Amino acid sequence: MEGGWPFRGGFLLCFTISLLLQGRGDAFTINCSGFDQHGVDPAAFQAVFDRKAFRPVTNFSVPTHVNVSFILSAILEVDAQLQLLTSLLWVTMMWDNPFISWNPEECISSNKLSVLVENLWLPDILVMESVDVDRAPPGLNAYVSSEGRIQYDRPMKVTSICNLDIFYFPFDQQNCTLTFSSFLHTVDSMILGMDKELGMITDTSRNVVQTQGEWELLDINKATPKMQMGSNLYDQIMFYVAIRRRPTFYIINLLVPSSFLVAIDALSFYLPAESENRAPFKITLLLGYNVFLLMMNDLLPASGTPLISVYLALCLSLMVVSLLETIFITYLLHLAATQPPPLPRWLHTLLLHRTSPRKCCPVVAPQRGNSGQGLGPAHLPGTKEPVELVGKGPGPREAELSGCPGSASTLPMRLWVQCSHMMDSLLFRLYLLFLATSITTVIVLWNT
Incomplete structure (x- = not known):
C-alpha cells in the first residue's frame, strides 16, 4: 500500500503525456x-x-x-x-x-x-x-x-x-x-x-x-x-x-518678379545722368522691391541660407549701389559745373587709359573776341555764368597731362564728367553680367 501512491501517480503522468503525444500532429489544425x-x-x-x-x-x-x-x-x-x-x-x-x-x-x-x-x-x-x-x-x-x-x-x-x-x-x-x-x-x-x-x-x-x-x-x-x-x-x-x-511655383512668384525689377533698374541707366528724374525713379523701384520681399518672405525657408536668398540679397544690394551711384554722379556733375577740384592723378591716368586723347580733350570752337576759349559750362544744367572760366589759360602741368593745349578752362569739368560716365557704364555692365549669370544658373539648376 505504501508503494501504491507513487506507482499510481507515475501511471497518471505517463497516461497524460501519451495523450498529448497522440494528439500532437493535429494540435494546430482548426476544426x-x-x-x-x-x-x-x-x-x-x-x-x-x-x-x-x-x-x-x-x-x-x-x-x-x-x-x-x-x-x-x-x-x-x-x-x-x-x-x-x-x-x-x-x-x-x-x-x-x-x-x-x-x-x-x-x-x-x-x-x-x-x-x-x-x-x-x-x-x-x-x-x-x-x-x-x-x-x-x-x-x-x-x-x-x-x-x-x-x-x-x-x-x-x-x-x-x-x-x-x-x-x-x-x-x-x-x-x-x-x-x-x-x-x-x-x-x-x-x-x-x-x-x-x-x-x-x-x-x-x-x-x-x-x-x-x-x-x-x-x-x-x-x-x-x-x-x-x-x-x-x-x-x-x-x-x-x-x-x-x-520649382515652378517659386520661379513664377519669386525669381521672375525679382528679375523684372532688376531689369527695369538696369534700363534706368539709359536715362541721362543729368536728368532730375533718375534718382526718384530708382528710389521708387527700391521701395517696391522691399515691399515685394516682405510679401514673399513666407515662401522662403525659415532656417538656413538658401541660394535664392543670396540672389535676392544681391538684387537688393545692386539696387542700393545703383541709387548711391546716381546720387554720387549727380554730386559730381554739380561739382563740375560750379567749382571742379583737380582730378586725382590715379583717376586721371585711368581715364587716359580708358578713353582716347581726342575724347579727353574738349573741342575748341574759336569765337570772335575769345580766341582759344573752349566749350563753356553753360551747356550743363545747373551752371551759372560761363564767364567764370573765360580767360584762363592752360597751365603747363595741365597741358602736359591732357596733351591738349588751350583747354585748361574746361579740362577739370570735362574730366569729372567723363569720370561719372565711366562709373555709370561700369555699373551698367555689372548689371548685365549679374542678370546673365542669374539666368544661366537658374537654367542649369532647373535642368539638373
Whole structure:
C-alpha cells in the first residue's frame, strides 16, 4: 500500500503525456465544424486568440520571419526649420503563425479569412526616425490564410527626422531615411525581410505620389544593416527615399518678379545722368522691391541660407549701389559745373587709359573776341555764368597731362564728367553680367 501512491501517480503522468503525444500532429489544425454558411464560429479560433500574448512559434529558439514593405502614398509636409518629413505610408507586414491552419477543401472552400488584429499577435515594427505617436485607426483587420500566413496592412502617418539641405532651394533634392526595426526583439527572435521587389515598391509609390503636392518621388533604395545596442543585435531595413521639389511655383512668384525689377533698374541707366528724374525713379523701384520681399518672405525657408536668398540679397544690394551711384554722379556733375577740384592723378591716368586723347580733350570752337576759349559750362544744367572760366589759360602741368593745349578752362569739368560716365557704364555692365549669370544658373539648376 505504501508503494501504491507513487506507482499510481507515475501511471497518471505517463497516461497524460501519451495523450498529448497522440494528439500532437493535429494540435494546430482548426476544426472545420466552426465553418458554415453563416460565417465562422469564434470558438474555432479561440485557442489561437488565447496565445496572442506570446510570439507564435513552436520552438522559441527559432526566430520569426517578418516581411515588411510599404507604399509612399503622400508627402504631406517638409519642415526645413525643424528638419522633419511628414509622409503617409501604407505598411504591409507578413509572417507565419504555426497555430493556424485548416483544410480549405473541407471548410466550404475558404482559404482566407479576415480577423481583428486585436485577437492576433503583432510584431512590434516601428519607424526608428519617427518623432510622433503612431495613431493607427482602430478596428483594423488582418488576412489569415489557411496555411497560417498573416498579412497585416495598415496606414501610418509618419513624422520622421530628415537631414534637409536647402541650399539649392527651390531646386533642392532631399534624401530621407525610413528605418523599420523591432523595438524589443533581437535577431535571435525576429528577422526582417521583404516579399516585394524594390522596383515594384518604387513604381507604385511614384504613380500614387506624382500628382500630389509640390514634391515628386525620384527613387527608393534600401539597405539591411544590423543595429548593435550594447550586447543586443537588432535586424532592420533602411529605405532611402529621394524626393525633389517642383520649382515652378517659386520661379513664377519669386525669381521672375525679382528679375523684372532688376531689369527695369538696369534700363534706368539709359536715362541721362543729368536728368532730375533718375534718382526718384530708382528710389521708387527700391521701395517696391522691399515691399515685394516682405510679401514673399513666407515662401522662403525659415532656417538656413538658401541660394535664392543670396540672389535676392544681391538684387537688393545692386539696387542700393545703383541709387548711391546716381546720387554720387549727380554730386559730381554739380561739382563740375560750379567749382571742379583737380582730378586725382590715379583717376586721371585711368581715364587716359580708358578713353582716347581726342575724347579727353574738349573741342575748341574759336569765337570772335575769345580766341582759344573752349566749350563753356553753360551747356550743363545747373551752371551759372560761363564767364567764370573765360580767360584762363592752360597751365603747363595741365597741358602736359591732357596733351591738349588751350583747354585748361574746361579740362577739370570735362574730366569729372567723363569720370561719372565711366562709373555709370561700369555699373551698367555689372548689371548685365549679374542678370546673365542669374539666368544661366537658374537654367542649369532647373535642368539638373
